[in-house]
Amino acid sequence: MRKTLLALMTAALSAAAEPTTIPPTYVCQRTTSPLHIDGKGTETDWQSAVRLSPLRDIEGAAIEDNTVIRLLWDDSYLYVLADMKETHLWATLQERDSIIYHDPDFEVFIDPEGDARNYVEIEVNALNTVWELFLTAPYRSSGHALHDWNIPGLKSAVQLRGTLNKSGDTDEGWSVEMAIPWESITGHSAHPRRCAPPTAGTVLRMNFSRVNWQVQPDNSSTCGYRKQTDANGTPLPESNHVWAPTGVINIHCPEHWGYVKLSANPAGSGYEGMEQPATTVAQQRLFAWYRAQLDYRAKHGSYSTDIQHPGVNVLFCNQQLFAAQTTATDGQLLSIDSQGVLTTTPAIPKHLPLYLWVQGGKHTGDTTWWQQHFTRLAGAGVHAVIIGGTVEQITHLTPIARAEGLQVYAWMWALNRPQDTTALQHPDWYAVNRCGKSCHAPANRPFVEYYQFLCPNSEGALKHLLNQVDKLAAIPGLSGIQLDYLRMPDVILPRGLWGKYGLDMSRELPEYDYCYCERCQAEFRTTTGRDIATDAEQDTAWREFRLESVARVANALCRRIRSHNLRSACAVFPTPKLAAKLVRQNWADFELDLALPMVYHSFYNKTTAWAATCSQEAAEQTAQRLPLAPGIHLPDSTAASLQAELDNISKTAPAGIGLFCDDDLTPDLLQALQQWCKKDN
């Protein structure tokens, strides 16, 4: 009994109970020609702008995807376009700076410095009535909301698809278009900011919200509706659908908002990934502790010296004041005080984020072993672990790794699905080679028993893979999902492996050339109006068709991963061109948040210098759009060579470095890694 009570008390004082949500990210591209702010978004730039990930309920639950938001920018404005489905269009407020969320509305939040203070809020209803506010800090931190603050030069327009304030019919929806002058975001006479005018690379914290009310038709009302009420006549609470969930029914938690990075590339340059800032997890940890203190004060009238949170170092705390700090994975020091002021001190030294593959199938259930393992890895400078294993194993290991300050990516088999008992019940899901043989039958599998590749054009197979994403995404605490084998079998093996299989693969051999299933052949016929050429290897349209088929699967999986507010990562062959040639994987077309090119020189009979050359070429072939973390195959490294290899890849300015894998990280290599991380790279 006593033990239970004590456990309950400890839980009440721990700030760790709240699950961490990983904020979504978005890369905003530049307009190429002037936009006419009419609420329509018909310009080519809007049509080609990438959409943000779907809205979710403010507490985090997935909802129907009925809002498409896009952003653009130029030197004068930040542009927002939101297209919203809505069966009942209504609005009542016509006076500027009314409390617009009393109507259904669309809201924009901008925290340009990402310090959870001094931020802008704009609300607009279907009558295009606008309310702008400037908040010196969130309400919880005694912030002031300046209602009389206006944005000079703000342009907005709405477009209705239906009839406003008419309850007898069903409407389709409405859209909002805004041009927000940068001058109002980055500086204001009453509240001078430190932040510089925006340039490519600038990162803002942002959120978007839709407030929805439950209504019923009421012809006596001017808007044709009235809000549904409870027994006391109080309107039922509104629902809030947001881009970045805050986990509670309160949008004013800017530490949870998404990241928007401005890109130098013009609209239509395609999807660009943004790496999650290295401070994300640390910031959330610090704010979780901060919010626990505010909650405690709300109940008891003072702060508590008893509130603990793993990784948070309390510098001082009394009943009225406190300060605490924590260290981000890149070594930056984050501090917060009782005023809610967040400060970030750059780390010295600083090194590239290291992503290490971890085999999660060993030491099952042995929490102590894993704690020690992750402590060792974090201590050596590893930033994120990519854990392979069952959903149960990854679920067990994620909180252990997170407690050591490591980010966690779940590893997933994509188009190759060894021993997938569900897939094996569907022979038609599998890829077929030029000889007509399917990967489904054990006797027909190319090279190795575990090559059980699915057809990239099978709808059933794709649905199955999306389900696998959903299952992994449900694991609490993940930063992302890392896809592997997002390709076809090797139609040409890396040169270093020809001898192993006794093959000369200087030409494409029919036994290793997939997918010639009836479905793929029929779709190719529909697309091109002809059959595959007799010399299939020379048929460029057929090659392109298969590259696009694989990219389509990749992008469906990436979008699904991002719809869970997780990062999409993928292990890819060394460069997009080489990957297209060897395994039909033109990953320059993949909408990834992180690509991990496997520049494993020994597979290709090359030297370590080749790995750096490939990393450089990969950056060029993707027009620097995708964050890259080229990988090192640890069995090929020695304690003497590892630091030079890390240095060589670092020179190509990647977003990080991959390391394969933890089982090959000998004590000597671990020590070499630690020394390299301590150098000021």
Ligand SMILES: [Zn+2]
């Ligand atoms: Zn096929």
